[in-house]
Amino acid sequence: MADGHTLTATGTTALAHGDYLDDPKGLMSWLTTVDHKRIGIMYLWSITFFMIVGGLFAMLIRIEHLTPTRTIMDAEMYNRVFTLHGAIMVFLVIIPAIPASLGNFALPLLLGAKDVAFPRINLMSLYLYWTGALMALGTLFMGGVDTGWTFYTPYSTTTGGGVTLMVFAAFVLGFSSIFTGVNFIATVHKLRAPGMGWFEMPLFCWGMYSTALIQILATPVLGITLLLLAMERLFHIGIFDPQLGGDPVLFQHFFWFYSHPAVYIMILPAMAVMSEVIPVFSKKTIFGYKAIAFSSVAIALLGFLVWAHHMFVAGMSIYAGAIFSFLTFFIAIPSAIKVFNWIATMWEGSIELRSPMLYAIAFLLVFTIGGLTGLFLASLSTDVHLHDTYFVVAHFHYVMAGSNLLALLAGLHYWWPKMFGRLYNESLARIGCVLVFLGFNATFIPQFIMGSRGMPRRYYNYLPQFQALHVASTIGAMLLAVGLFLTLANLLASFRRPKGMVDNPWGGKTLEWATSSPPPTENFEGQPVPLHGPYDYRAVPAPIGSEVHTG
Amino acid sequence: MENTAHAHPITSPKVYAVVLAALLALTVVTVTAAGIDFGPYNTVIALVIATIKASLVALFFMHLRYDKFDAVVFLGGVLFLGIFLIFTLFDINSRQTILPSNLKAPVKEFPGAPLNKPVRPSTGSAVVTEPAK
Amino acid sequence: MSQATTTVHAEHDHPQFLQHHFNDMGQQFDATKIGMWLFLVTEVLLFGGLFVGYGIMRAKHPEAFMAAHHQLNRTMGSINTIVLLVSSFTMVMGVWAAQTSRKKLLILFLVLTLLCACTFLGIKFFEYQHKFEEGLLPGSFYTHQGDTVPGQFMFFSFYFMMTGLHGIHVLCGMGAITWLLRRAIRGDFNASYYGPVDLVGLYWHLVDMIWIYLFPLMYLIS
Numbered sequence: 001m002a003d004g005h006t007l008t009a010t011g012t013t014a015l016a017h018g019d020y021l022d023d024p025k026g027l028m029s030w031l032t033t034v035d036h037k038r039i040g041i042m043y044l045w046s047i048t049f050f051m052i053v054g055g056l057f058a059m060l061i062r063i064e065h066l067t068p069t070r071t072i073m074d075a076e077m078y079n080r081v082f083t084l085h086g087a088i089m090v091f092l093v094i095i096p097a098i099p100a101s102l103g104n105f106a107l108p109l110l111l112g113a114k115d116v117a118f119p120r121i122n123l124m125s126l127y128l129y130w131t132g133a134l135m136a137l138g139t140l141f142m143g144g145v146d147t148g149w150t151f152y153t154p155y156s157t158t159t160g161g162g163v164t165l166m167v168f169a170a171f172v173l174g175f176s177s178i179f180t181g182v183n184f185i186a187t188v189h190k191l192r193a194p195g196m197g198w199f200e201m202p203l204f205c206w207g208m209y210s211t212a213l214i215q216i217l218a219t220p221v222l223g224i225t226l227l228l229l230a231m232e233r234l235f236h237i238g239i240f241d242p243q244l245g246g247d248p249v250l251f252q253h254f255f256w257f258y259s260h261p262a263v264y265i266m267i268l269p270a271m272a273v274m275s276e277v278i279p280v281f282s283k284k285t286i287f288g289y290k291a292i293a294f295s296s297v298a299i300a301l302l303g304f305l306v307w308a309h310h311m312f313v314a315g316m317s318i319y320a321g322a323i324f325s326f327l328t329f330f331i332a333i334p335s336a337i338k339v340f341n342w343i344a345t346m347w348e349g350s351i352e353l354r355s356p357m358l359y360a361i362a363f364l365l366v367f368t369i370g371g372l373t374g375l376f377l378a379s380l381s382t383d384v385h386l387h388d389t390y391f392v393v394a395h396f397h398y399v400m401a402g403s404n405l406l407a408l409l410a411g412l413h414y415w416w417p418k419m420f421g422r423l424y425n426e427s428l429a430r431i432g433c434v435l436v437f438l439g440f441n442a443t444f445i446p447q448f449i450m451g452s453r454g455m456p457r458r459y460y461n462y463l464p465q466f467q468a469l470h471v472a473s474t475i476g477a478m479l480l481a482v483g484l485f486l487t488l489a490n491l492l493a494s495f496r497r498p499k500g501m502v503d504n505p506w507g508g509k510t511l512e513w514a515t516s517s518p519p520p521t522e523n524f525e526g527q528p529v530p531l532h533g534p535y536d537y538r539a540v541p542a543p544i545g546s547e548v549h550t551g
Numbered sequence: 552m553e554n555t556a557h558a559h560p561i562t563s564p565k566v567y568a569v570v571l572a573a574l575l576a577l578t579v580v581t582v583t584a585a586g587i588d589f590g591p592y593n594t595v596i597a598l599v600i601a602t603i604k605a606s607l608v609a610l611f612f613m614h615l616r617y618d619k620f621d622a623v624v625f626l627g628g629v630l631f632l633g634i635f636l637i638f639t640l641f642d643i644n645s646r647q648t649i650l651p652s653n654l655k656a657p658v659k660e661f662p663g664a665p666l667n668k669p670v671r672p673s674t675g676s677a678v679v680t681e682p683a684k
Numbered sequence: 685m686s687q688a689t690t691t692v693h694a695e696h697d698h699p700q701f702l703q704h705h706f707n708d709m710g711q712q713f714d715a716t717k718i719g720m721w722l723f724l725v726t727e728v729l730l731f732g733g734l735f736v737g738y739g740i741m742r743a744k745h746p747e748a749f750m751a752a753h754h755q756l757n758r759t760m761g762s763i764n765t766i767v768l769l770v771s772s773f774t775m776v777m778g779v780w781a782a783q784t785s786r787k788k789l790l791i792l793f794l795v796l797t798l799l800c801a802c803t804f805l806g807i808k809f810f811e812y813q814h815k816f817e818e819g820l821l822p823g824s825f826y827t828h829q830g831d832t833v834p835g836q837f838m839f840f841s842f843y844f845m846m847t848g849l850h851g852i853h854v855l856c857g858m859g860a861i862t863w864l865l866r867r868a869i870r871g872d873f874n875a876s877y878y879g880p881v882d883l884v885g886l887y888w889h890l891v892d893m894i895w896i897y898l899f900p901l902m903y904l905i906s
């Protein structure tokens with residue numbers, strides 16, 4: 001066979017030595033690895049763990065809100081719970097989720113490279129993640145944090161608890177993110193396979209690249225913001241304290257200059273996964289490759305111009321508000337271009353409703369709702385009423401949590417056979433997807449409604465008229481939790497099956513499918529050279545699961 | 552993979568020495584200029600001289616003269632810093648200073664800042680009480 | 685059928701410092717250079733945030749900042765500026781020496797750079813000592829008496845944060861240069877392998893550049 005692999009008759013590559021999971025063996029070999037695949041897997045388990053922790057905090061919030069007054073905790077505890085939920089989910093789960101797990105695993109494979117550009121820095125990124133995570137958990141023993149994950153001054157500079165430790169935890173986690181970004185940009189620039197130009201690489205790589213741009217440009221400003229906050233707390237340097245001549249809104253400028261682009265760090269990788277999954281399960285080349293590629297970069301860069309739309313009612317000048325509102329509307333354009341192109345990809349394609357594709361379709365629905373509801377918040381006049389209500393909470397959960405989660409699950413179900421050489425139970429996966437989708441919508445649609453009717457966010461007590469909607473939301477959350485645990489159990493149960501996967505169960509056209517499932521440590525035997533585009537489905541497609549390799 | 556690394560020429564020590572001389576000369580200029588009062592242009596002149604010095608370091612010592620790609624990378628970073636500065640300054644300058652309204656006991660008494668009175672803002676037309684001496 | 689259909693079996697002569705995931709030294713040099721420049725961009729934005737904070741607080745309290753900066757010693761600041769500029773020169777001369785396989789000169793220039801860095805930190809130490817004695821300290825530690833203009837503590841908050849963060853970067857740079865020195869003595873660097881020297885040099889020049897902006901903004905504006 002021309003690609004230099006030794007192929008068996010059943011379409012699996014016989015490896016000269018073990019795959020990356022088995023070889024070398026032992027815990028220390030994992031903890032000191034520089035293999036991007038192992039690092040990605042360790043990130044995956046860590047993120048799963050923290051998603052469960054953050055999710056438990058979410059369940060506590062939802063249970064508390066079953067009644068308008070005290071249900072299971074007092075107000076002080078409630079403040080800590082929603083703060084930890086936000087901080088853990090944002091910094092420990094969503095920001096790293098797809099780039100650090102799927103990105104680390106798949107990017108070099110998609111590019112035909114042996115590893116990322118800086119494997120040791122990749123390992124350092126993982127260690128920084130664990131360090132920051134431990135520090136964040138440490139705040140639980142220091143009285144918790146009750147400022148909200150946004151740490152607004154002057155409350156955050158004057159309240160007790162573990163704020164300083166949490167702030168330093170986020171600082172450390174920021175460097176984890178920066179190092180991932182540096183790695184990905186250098187990898188995309190320099191480690192592409194021979195013959196793979198910028199417009200011949202998979203769109204997942206464009207997505208990771210755009211994400212990395214944001215990680216590099218935005219995260220340092222978070223770093224300095226947190227440092228300034230810590231200094232203000234410890235030494236009263238005065239920058240954010242009006243009593244000392246400072247400006248508390250200035251903190252918000254500093255904070256959101258990172259945190260708004262951060263949400264694009266969250267969504268761009270999700271979109272990147274979509275660009276991989278949808279063509280494969282539509283058996284059709286992606287519609288508008290360049291439009292999607294350029295839209296990724298456009299979202300990354302435009303995302304830096306809109307941060308103060310979080311501050312319309314914070315005391316910012318009305319002129320600045322008008323400018324930021326105007327700029328915010330533009331972000332919808334590249335996002336919409338992508339959604340249209342994905343749908344156009346599916347149009348007249350030969351669609352297989354396997355679980356990755358089900359998750360992708362769910363993403364399209366959830367992301368569209370999330371994106372459209374953002375427009376109400378971008379508009380100054382409506383935002384005055386909707387700011388700090390549950391409408392905002394529902395909006396960002398749709399784009400940050402729902403879209404991201406669905407895309408992560410799509411990518412996991414897509415790349416699972418490649419990562420572990422095993423397949424999960426497809427029926428259970430589909431049921432899990434449906435439960436997650438229904439549960440997610442059942443949780444957050446009531447929140448849109450109550451937000452538009454005036455239910456404020458981060459409030460411990462609420463008016464009795466909102467109780468029905470809160471109860472509905474909590475029931476939805478329980479359904480979502482069931483769906484997620486079912487999905488997790490299904491994926492974990494796949495480990496009871498022996499490894500023995502065909503190299504390319506989905507008929508994918510990108511380079512990672514040209515090597516064994518799971519791949520060897522060095523990814524490929526020799527340097528692969530792509531002879532056609534990543535979404536080249538012009539030939540008559542073989543049915544999925546076929547074990548015949550043509551050529 | 553082309554070896555672009557070996558493509559860029561090795562700058563001679565003479566060039567480096569000339570650049571150092573220029574940097575030192577500019578340092579003398581900027582210190583001297585600080586002694587002269589140009590009014591509102593003081594800051595601008597100082598920053599312009601600093602930017603010339605920084606450009607010399609970037610172009611010659613950091614070899615950006617031959618490395619267009621990394622020059623774009625670096626300037627991109629500076630550009631986004633500029634965006635941050637300009638938009639934030641625009642907000643601060645287009646509104647009144649935020650003043651503490653309900654002053655209770657000070658967090659900590661220390662000299663140099665009259666905590667019980669609002670610090671006099673330098674921009675905007677907010678009405679303030681003068682710090683009593 | 686998936687994307688790859690041929691493989692290229694590279695003939696390695698395995699240069700000593702070629703990392704396993706790179707195909708050749710040129711690719712390694714280019715990739716690591718991009719990596720370092722990206723890291724420098726993050727440093728620009730990190731310090732830049734402090735500059736933004738400084739700029740805005742200065743715009744709000746010009747008299748306090750004006751009065752406060754007179755407490756700084758312009759001479760020491762100027763000497764430090766010159767010292768760092770010279771250290772940038774010695775650093776890039778070190779890179780040149782590595783590029784032209786001049787091992788002894790490389791070692792000399794690295795040592796000179798370290799000496800300049802020590803001088804810088806030494807002068808900084810004396811400056812800080814003076815501030816401690818006068819009570820010119822950040823935030824709530826400010827105990828200086830006899831100010832006619834209130835609010836000068838904020839200038840010193842920024843002074844210590846910015847020069848402190850800069851000083852930490854100088855220290856890390858010294859660590860990196862010391863590591864280079866060890867490797868240079870061992871004979872690792874020559875015309876076909878000088879990447880680490882070049883990259884540490886880039887970092888060092890950035891540290892210098894930050895001071896080039898810090899100096900006028902802190903010491904000179906009146």
